Amino acid sequence: MSIYLDYNASAPIAPEVLECMIDVYKNHTGNADSRTHDYGEDVRGLVEAARGQAANLFGVKKDEVFFTSGATESNNIAILGLKDYGLKSGRRHIVTTAIEHKAVLGAARHLESEGFTLEEVNPGQDGRVSAADILSRVRKDTLLVSVMHVNNETGAIQPVDEIGAALSATDVLFHTDATQSAGKLVPEIRNLHFNLLSFSGHKIHGPQGVGGLILRKKRYRLPPVSPIMFGGTQEHGIRPGTLPAALIAGLGRACEIAGEKYASNQRRNAGIKSRLLDLIASSGVTYELNGSLEHGVPTTLNASFLDISSEALMLATKQYCGISNGSACTSSNYQHSHVLSAMGLSSERIESAVRISWDADIDTDELFAEFANLLDRIRRLSVSN
Numbered sequence: 001m002s003i004y005l006d007y008n009a010s011a012p013i014a015p016e017v018l019e020c021m022i023d024v025y026k027n028h029t030g031n032a033d034s035r036t037h038d039y040g041e042d043v044r045g046l047v048e049a050a051r052g053q054a055a056n057l058f059g060v061k062k063d064e065v066f067f068t069s070g071a072t073e074s075n076n077i078a079i080l081g082l083k084d085y086g087l088k089s090g091r092r093h094i095v096t097t098a099i100e101h102k103a104v105l106g107a108a109r110h111l112e113s114e115g116f117t118l119e120e121v122n123p124g125q126d127g128r129v130s131a132a133d134i135l136s137r138v139r140k141d142t143l144l145v146s147v148m149h150v151n152n153e154t155g156a157i158q159p160v161d162e163i164g165a166a167l168s169a170t171d172v173l174f175h176t177d178a179t180q181s182a183g184k185l186v187p188e189i190r191n192l193h194f195n196l197l198s199f200s201g202h203k204i205h206g207p208q209g210v211g212g213l214i215l216r217k218k219r220y221r222l223p224p225v226s227p228i229m230f231g232g233t234q235e236h237g238i239r240p241g242t243l244p245a246a247l248i249a250g251l252g253r254a255c256e257i258a259g260e261k262y263a264s265n266q267r268r269n270a271g272i273k274s275r276l277l278d279l280i281a282s283s284g285v286t287y288e289l290n291g292s293l294e295h296g297v298p299t300t301l302n303a304s305f306l307d308i309s310s311e312a313l314m315l316a317t318k319q320y321c322g323i324s325n326g327s328a329c330t331s332s333n334y335q336h337s338h339v340l341s342a343m344g345l346s347s348e349r350i351e352s353a354v355r356i357s358w359d360a361d362i363d364t365d366e367l368f369a370e371f372a373n374l375l376d377r378i379r380r381l382s383v384s385n
């Protein structure tokens, strides 16, 4: 028996989402951009319905939602797509954080290599950046501030509400990577001031390979994002290419379900997290929690079990427990987590850090039993060290 505890890397697809996608694959043939027959119109209808479902979840207008292949692409379009505007307007300064996903850091560093100035702000030991610190970096030539909503490794919620509110009175563009908060911090996102927002299907029980970029209009105009790929006029040319109708319909359904269930999911998840914390506290293992308990999502727990290495633990538990020690996107070869390093944690603490992540659909009996096994394994590994 094995339990999957790596929802932040990819959450299981919801059965209703899968059903919806199978229906599209079976019963709706065509290209959403075909104008010459009813098949195109039928598929276009599905895509537009999904756009409406996504717009509802985020509290934006339908024509502000652009489908992409996922949050990596959304982040790249959001950042690299501002290059032309930055060059034309003389705004070449970008502020971000050192704990962003590599899809943000990589894109921002690419612009730096092309003559832009980049500041990467470190968080405190609790994994949160300070809004005042971010805002103090803003200058007359600042093009963009990009701060993630929830960190994928620690679950720490960043003060994007404060940052967004302050920037909304300026011409500085604000992007947030909401991949880990979408479908979870629903009212928070609906009330957020932002210009660009990235999200992904497979983190909200939708399919892999689809996501979205929300571009909020200001005075009826979209943010000045230019395409980074060429070849078609789909998604206003911002993301050319045939729209994957089944993936998009699945994403729309996942958004709809998240909109219906987020409040009850949140309560259930908070109960799960508190039980897991009790289990750790009563297990007798030596540990430190990483990230902020007060400002953390109830679906992520990052802890360092100080007497063991997380690599050894994951090897020892591979068959029955799907845990991780960082972002899946960089885990093919182990490197120190850039997030925990930026928090200023010791090497010992970083090397013994384990992340587990879940959601309300998880079987809690199995979870608590396997988590107790995991703690037992940690105790035995620490004794043998």
Ligand code: PMP
Residues within 6 Å of the ligand: 008, 009, 069, 070, 071, 072, 073, 101, 103, 148, 150, 151, 152, 177, 179, 180, 199, 200, 201, 211, 327, 328, 329
């Ligand atoms: N941003 C964050 C915060 C993430 O957690 C992830 C996925 N690990 C991504 C971006 C990339 O998302 P996708 O897999 O959809 O490209």
